[in-house]
Amino acid sequence: MARDRQTDEDYVGPIRRLLVGVLLLVLAGTFVVWRIDSPRIERFRAAVIDKVVPNMDWALAPVTGIINLVADFQSYQGLAQQNADLRRELQQMKAWKEAALQLEQENAKLRDLNNVRLDPQLTYVTGVVLTDSGSPFRQSVLLNIGARDGIIDGWPVMDGIGLVGRIAGVGQETARVILLTDTSSRVPILVQPSGQHAILAGDNSLDPTIDFLEDPDLVRPGDRVVSVSDGGVFPADLLVGQVVLGADRRLRVRLAADYERLEFLRVLRNQPRETIQDQGGLLTPFSAPAESDGVAEGGNG
Amino acid sequence: MAESPIAQRWFGRFWFIVLACGLIFLQLLPLQTVPQNWAPPDMLLAVAMAWVARRPDLVPIVSIAVVFFLADLLLHRPPALMALIIMGAVEFLRARSESIRSGSFGFEWITVALAIVAVTLANRAILALTASPQAPLSLSMIQMMMTILAYPLAVMVSYLVFGIRRPALGEVDAFGRPV
Secondary structure (H helix, E strand, C coil): CHHHHHHHHHHHHHHHHHHHHHHHHHHHHHHHHHHHCHHHHHHHHHHHHHHHHHHHHHHHHHHHHHHHHHHHHHCCCHHHHHHHHHHHHHHHHHHHHHHHHHHHHHHHHHHHHHCCCCCCCCCEEEEEEEEECCCCCCCEEEECCCHHHCCCCCCEEECCCCEEEEEEEECCCCEEEEECCCCCCEEEEEECCCCEEEEEECCCCCCCEEECCCCHHHCCCCCEEEECCHHHCCCCCCEEEEEEECCCCCEEEEECCCCCCCCEEEEECCCCCCCCCCCCCCCCCCCCCCCCHHHHHHHHC | CCCCHHHHHHHHHHHHHHHHHHHHHHHHCCCCCCCCCCCCCCHHHHHHHHHHHHCHHHCCHHHHHHHHHHHHHHCCCCCCHHHHHHHHHHHHHHHCHHHHHHCCHHHHHHHHHHHHHHHHHHHHHHHHHCCCCCCCHHHHHHHHHHHHHHHHHHHHHHHHHHCCCCCCCCCECCCCCEC
């Protein structure tokens, strides 16, 4: 009996070692390939998430709901106080709403007078947040819409009010949104009254920092921050938030989007712009007839 | 005890996978979309270490590799890196499971803590060597400490729910082999 066991171990040992070796090699290979050719492995990752996460969909929503319910129940005592506060606030808001409506009408009239054409292509698809990133190091969420719904990498994502992030990674039925707070998020922004361009850099805190600001003296806390179409990444004029001065004396942005409750998110269809490629021909009074055909036609039309 | 020993062992392996999938699922719940300045413990790692230190026969290397590779993909970590490092750490613990079993719980905790520290440092070192993007150092350190502190909890849950305990010295399984 003891002899048998000994031989058994003799067979199992090398096979096991071989198995461990093969596993180590495969995993190391995957990591190296990811480092060299990241898009290929990220597509694989998106495909795996696409297969796995929708299966958990039935359980995700109720469990999240129950946990939130318990958390809300704990704060039940503060609710009466909060209700009174909200009523007071609502009263003030009604006054503001009136002002906003009047301004909106005035704005519409002025736009009409100026013959402004708003961008007609900015439509959106709304998705539900399935999961968060699951680790404290990455700030991202997974939406339940994907390539099937026409989502494309790089499209901006908003909640009702402000910019939330950008699509990074699209599966057939899911899409990952890198939030503005993620350390790898960089978005071109415009600080509004002073008109300065800058980059909004996430740093894993709730208020991302403003980088590459040309003249910080012109920017004050409370200034409005909107997106710009620099580099063709985002459509212009999406509300991002307000400038605040962080505890570390750096300029940061308090985001307009409600990061506490990311439930339904809008993905804006960001159609590629027509770009103007040529420099524009030189308009000369006397040009050679052979090359002036096109110019002449354009001029006549 | 009515089941055959082989079935028991496969049940144990099956429960490990189920427990691991449950932990990944809990981590994925969209409860926390606001960045935090602290990090919760990596319960998956703590549970895997507890099972390997106590009942290495229930945690074959293949389940470790599969579970952690899946976790890497789902949790948006660099793929296969944590799986690779944790496989190394688990093999280290497996080789010492005999001496861990004969020592006290304090000794077991220290050995596992060393393995967790090694996993964290190796992860950061490899990411730095390959110039990959990294999490802030403070967050990794907090997570490392929290994982070490959470280890007794992982042991307790494994014992109370799944009956994973340290086999006594000289205890044999149903085949007559030392466990």
